[in-house]
Amino acid sequence: MIDSVKLLSLAVAAPEHVIYQSDAAETAARLFSSRFSDFGHLARVFGNAGIYKRHTARPLSWFEQPHAWHDRMEAYTEVAGQLFVEVTNKALYRAGLKPQDIDCIVTVSSTGFATPSLEARFAAEMGFRSDIERVPIFGLGCAAGVSGFGIATRMAKGRPGATVLFVSIELCSLAFRLDELTRPNIIATALFGDGAGACILRAGEGGLAEVESTGEHLFPNTLGIMGWKIDDIGFGIILEQSLPPFAEKYLGEAIAGILARSDLKMADIDRFICHPGGAKVLTAIESSLSLEPGSLDHERDVLSDYGNMSSPTVLFVLERAIIAGLPKRSAMIAMGPGFAASCVTLKALA
Structure with a gap:
């Protein structure tokens, strides 16, 4: 009988920059109110969103300037890489494992991309084995924290004894658009933040x-x-x-x-x-x-x-x-x- 898959450890992390909702509301008003006639109505979302603060890949001043793909993906690769290393090390420590113990990495992200993928970029720094299996996944969006966890679980179940690292990283703030005078974009400025999580899964005994x-x-x-x-x-x-x-x-x-x-x-x-x-x-x-x-x-x-x-x-x-x-x-x-x-x-x- 195949042992059930256990969650051995969990870790989370967020970027260093913090934006308080009151500051986000003031900045959005300054950037959009004179250009978007319905801003006054939509601005209520800042107070009704249930959000006090958010963590972001870049400081608030960065978002007051226009940015194209190069700036956005440069920031993504830098900060997502930092978060990948941080949450992975935390999860390994809490599981009592070393990078060499990981057999497979499932990474989900829909707010940026890098090729080579994040786990390949940091394989040498982390000390992963050369035969590690990598599964980078894009496009699942908000559902990926659960669906990616499920994929990692099935990877662990299909290879009894294998230790699977699941990492979820999103830098939603990098999608902020000064040029998008739309309701969804205004709401996004009031709602989304950045963060990462990591889990270690393995079929066997013990765990959380x-x-x-x-x-x-x-x-x-x-x-x-x-x-x-x-x-x-x-x-x-x-x-x-x-x-x-x-x-x-x-x-x-x-x-x-x-x-x-x-x-x-x-x-x-x-x-x-x-x-x-x-x-x-x-x-x-x-x-x-x-x-x-x-x-x-x-x-x-x-x-x-x-x-x-x-x-x-x-x-x-x-x-x-x-x-x-x-x-x-x-x-x-x-x-x-x-x-x-x-x-x-x-x-x-x-």
Whole structure:
């Protein structure tokens, strides 16, 4: 019988630069209010987003100047590389492992790209073996913290004894656009931050939790809800206003379907650990999953301290849930471009 996959360790990190929401609101008003007639109406999002501060790859002054692909990807390679090394070292230390013990690395990121990929760029510095297996993944967006975790789990399960490193890195702030006078771009300036998370997984004994099941649901005819449009300047955000009502209407049914594939019911889940896409999205998730209003407390705390960091945000929530003490069974949930929902269930180890 193949041993179940265990989560051996978890680590998170964020860039050094901090932007307080009050400063972001003032700067956005200065940059957009005279050029965008509806800015006054949209500016309320800065106060309603449930965010106190965010961490960013560059200081606030950097975003007041125009930047094209070269600047953005140069910043991405530099800061994402720093975060990759930091969270990997933290996760290794907490697992009591060395870089040479890692057999496979799954890296997810949708806010920048580098070729060679990040894990290849830092393989020598980190001390990874030359036969290490690399799986860099782009395009899963906010869902990648859960779906990438699931992919890493299946890599570990398919190779008993192999130790898999899962790293999620997003620098959402580098997609900020001075030239985009649109509602989604204004909302993005109030919502997104930067961060990284890393997990180590292995089939065997010990660890923080057992990975019980993984699954995804792709909603048909929903490509326009979330994603990137790409032009000569950089990424431009696609973010439909319909996301919170969509989540409220359809997420619960999708998660119930994912759980049913593993003979689980919604009632079997003691705690949902959700990607906090935003204050309205969290309220919609609570309604869709039939949770008490305000019950996603770790999610709201992470949103306040870091904003929406896309894929690693759910790992920040998971860290707080682990510190507080995981219940018998929990479910990590995230939604992202596709439009899709991902779910991983975890069982606490006695």
